[in-house]
Amino acid sequence: MSVPEAATERVPLRPLVVAAAGRLAEAGVGSPMFDAEMLAAHALGVDRMRLALIPMIDAETAGRIDHSVDQRATRIPLQHLIGTAPLGAVDLAVGPGVFVPRPETELLLAWALGYLESRRFAHAPIVVDLCTGSGALALAIAQARPDADVHAVELDPDALRWARRNADARIAAGDTPITLHSGDVTDPFVVEHLTARADLVVANPPYIPQDAVLDPEVADHDPHRALFGGPDGLDVIRGMVPTIARLLRPGGATAVEHDDTNGGGVAALLSAADLTDIAEHTDLADKPRFVTARRPSNT
Template sequence: MSTTRVALRPAINDAIETLRTAGVHSPQADAEQLAAHVLGVARTRLALTPLVSPEKLAEYGELVARRAQRIPLQHLTGTAAMGAIDLAVGPGVFVPRPETELLFAWALAQLEALPHDHTPIVVDLCTGSGALALAIAHARPDADVHAIELDPAALPWARRNADDRIAAGDTPITLYADDVTDPALLADFDGRVDVVVSNPPYIPEGARLDPEVAEHDPHIALFGGPDGLDVIRAMLPNITRILRPGGATAIEHDDTNGSGVAALLTATGAFADVIEHLDLAGKPRFVAATRTAPPLRESRLPRLSGL
């Protein structure tokens, strides 16, 4: 290996222009994150490594070229973040989005409001890489977390990430290879679950997508039928069934469908406090609601006159 050192910053500047020309939405952030990945340092510490070897520079150039081909950044680094944890991701699994951090934060707020002597039960529907379930289990080791995924290509990623979190000392989650729309799903949990979260397939068919999404995220994790609501519509009976009275759910959705998801929840007659939440860009991102108690059955005993 050469002992010669070359300046890193000019290479990063060139990479920014390359990625900008290629249409990457965040060229500076991506160029710097790739450099940090190659050097094995935090992005914030790049200034402390002004000189690098030619070999590292060549490795960096190869990654930048692949990113310019619109290969997802997370496929190149091999990781995506959720909460305080990093998850392994790559071909075959949906890459968690930063916007889903808001859904994660919502879930933690719901759990914080529960009695401290209560073991919370959390269900993550359409878990993909396991992002929400594992981030919640890391933040709340007292929780009993269950994660459901149907796609056989995504399940190995979820299992890998779950095993990694166990190795790191986190509380294990329970992972199921199952269909979130199956009426028999989690039959033993009827009326017992405190929080249900879901980032399901919700993009309407025919939507125009960036190459990173259209060419690399699995379509089964993206599309939710003509209006984007097919999976949400079909899994609502299960959410309604497994939530306890006072339990809460939050469902991420396409930014065109906040009112549609809210209407579906309201139409069940089983939810109150149906609230549409915006992301940091001001776009509709997820809908949350609270499970109401079922109405009391009217007594069939005859009324006694005069009472």
């Protein structure tokens, strides 16, 4: 039986990727070559760095790449098309209904892991991730610190389903389980059983001012509930800070991500809650990105 000619046709990969990057650039995508390479790697089932080892591909795979590039050109997020987004050493399943983790949060994660590494614990360190979304920070911390007792709080039921899916996948991979809680981080009684027990509280809450102009990938695809924090971007953080102060044990620390207009505002809120050692941190673009603080040991 002869094989149809279309099935045996071979296509050079690199020119296809370069052309795809050009189409994405014309569509306004901010990282056209990276995205084109990621879409090609996803279609081929290989790591992006291995694309150079694949000079030719079959026509069917080329068609799949072409279709995914067409989708990306409409500004569907890359992460929705490939199905995952990384944070730390964890790849998280993401899609419609959940916030896509951003590279900026890697810096908050690094600070949190550094803080845990710098401390000696007589017990399993208790970590609480508020507004966990996909479970990103909680799962990345649990993967890096299997000795930690990690809790994650999320209000939105759609996001919580994604977090459960990711938590189950990490258990299957052999990681330490985390405990997921459905709750409002501004509720004075949320995870009340952890009051004054947390060694570390991290949060990447909704913090974008409501009149901000956003890229289509964000405005049209991330859940608005996970993005916007009221007129000044501080509504959720303002309501969450008392929860953070209540959860921290004496000597415990917190790290809160925020909009690049709000470093001073978040620092002031943490200070008003009687937290100390407040420090503002910038991202790789030197923009204000997260604030850290500590509950005094003598309280």
